[in-house]
Amino acid sequence: MKGDKDSRWFEVECVPKNYIFSKEDRPQNLDAPVSDSIPVIDLAISNLQASAVNINGHNTQLVEQISMASQQFGFFQVINHGIQEKTLSDAMIVVKEFFDMQLSGKETRSRHKEGYIYTRSIDYVKDGVHLWRENLKHPCHPLEECIHLWPDKPTQYQEVIAAYLVEIQKLSSRILEMICEGLGLKEGYLKDTSEVQLLVSNFYPPCPDPSLTLGLLPHYDPSLITLVYQGGSTGLQVMKDGQWLNVGAIPNAFSVNIGNQLEIISNKKLKSVKHRVVTCAHEARQSIVTHVNPCLDCVIEPAKILVDELEPSVYKASQYKDYVQRNKAFGDYTTAIQNA
Template sequence: MENMLSSAPLPSSLPDRFILLPDQRPPASSVAVSLPVIDLSRGRDEVRRAVLDAGRELGFFQVINHGVSQQTMREMEEVCEEFFRLPAADKTALYSEDRFKRNRLFSGTIYGDRYWRDCLRLACAFPVGDTKNDWPDKPQSLREVIEKFIMPTRGVAMELLRLLSEGMGLRPDYFEGDLSGGDVVIHVNHYPPCPDPSLTLGLPPHCDRNLITLLLPGTVNGLQVVYKGEWINVDPVPNSFIVNFGRQLEIITNGMLKSIEHRAVANSALARTSVAAFIMPAADSLIGPAEEFVSKDNPPRYRPAIFGEFIR
């Protein structure tokens, strides 16, 4: 628990253990590219084309008019920020460095180095049922708010997968069942103000390992995405979700859709809290390129693997 940034006074200078090598530090981005913004209330044919085009071009996009109420999104942001303001004594029992523990609080040591982040990880089964009893009981409204948020958020993800399926010539329910039947894993990422953001990162460059991710980005910018070999800053649209594809979607489509590297930068003045909802396949799912994307001219680029083994 002593590693938790949010439970310690802000240092006047960046501790040495957080300083990255020069070639790993975040250079200034000069690329001006905006993520596509897709209005899910438009006609289905238009939305289907937009989702597929954005996925092929950037692997990241934003969705608005998605059906999750603004109140639900704001309540989720507020309760997550409130959680990280709790006294350390109220969070100690949650802290764990066991990567395979379903629900835990941890610091930015997960990648073997030190990154300027604290994270609350929660596993959400569907239906939620008794699994919420394993979530923190403080703040008092946390369990209720997360359940209220995650149900429609998962619904948005499943609708996007249906749109992708239709656009790629698959049956609309292709991704239902085991391919999306695992937990929805929530990462509440908290990035406290950093003494020197030029020397460290909140999250290192990485690709998500799941199927599809919806991010509630919060009000402070910090997400960067690779585009044509350079890092671009993401400027979220109000009341939007940022969507990106995980490795499993890349594998299933045999590389037609890409899982794109992204990272989080720190901020010297403001704390940032974001919420990522990861749609996961069932642990025993065998995932490989779908036969619809394999041919003599386009052989399999990935070997099939059990998802649980892939994660391990």
């Protein structure tokens, strides 16, 4: 791949030198099986004991499962979450159409516009090495004020993604409520301070040699929680006890990971999980990622109910916007958030 705007990933027969990571950064054990230890949580109340529903309307078994997964893994998958399959497939289709337009050469190579950021792999660099992916970012809060700033091609993009985000807001609020309940926080603790603030769509083309490169570097999310819809694709990995675990591609499931801000609020009772994306030789991977963040002016600190003489505060209070500004390693994440 030479990097000109007419280059196509599928024409690449070997990994170019500037996409080859150092040996210590390259993925290992790519043939390892999908981990069966990663929690998969069924959110359908009908599949659980109705008598276990508490006064907040939450199933105590669900609260316990989510709490345990958040503490032990910082990561879990949810199924039977209530979002219609058509809403998910429509979103994936329109995102694919967007990336297809870029790869066709009909659009410019990279764009930083008010409202969204589209970047090809040649713009992501670590020690001179590029990531094997295409990427689209845009803010999504307040939703009604952001929609017209998103890509206007394909023509259905704004309508379809807006409908998707409405459902993500409902699901993320439900998950956060149960996480807070598991921590012993009062109902609605994060209701007025959490926003589905950023959407990130990724396209990871087939790679001639996945052992040499990465789709996404190992990192922690600066969010409260992050929801990832993979559409049945593999490639996402999470770190557990020093080992990378392959996340299964469960149809219509969402992967949920605890972000840095929730680790702070929980006074480190919950763990923010390190994760990355590896590439595949035989098929492309596509994902839609939504970051649920505190509002920018919100002060993030350990919840007072979780701090005492035996368990003093592990973190200092900080406004979220200052936290994001300090962590420039988030790259375009910082730019997109500040433009939200």
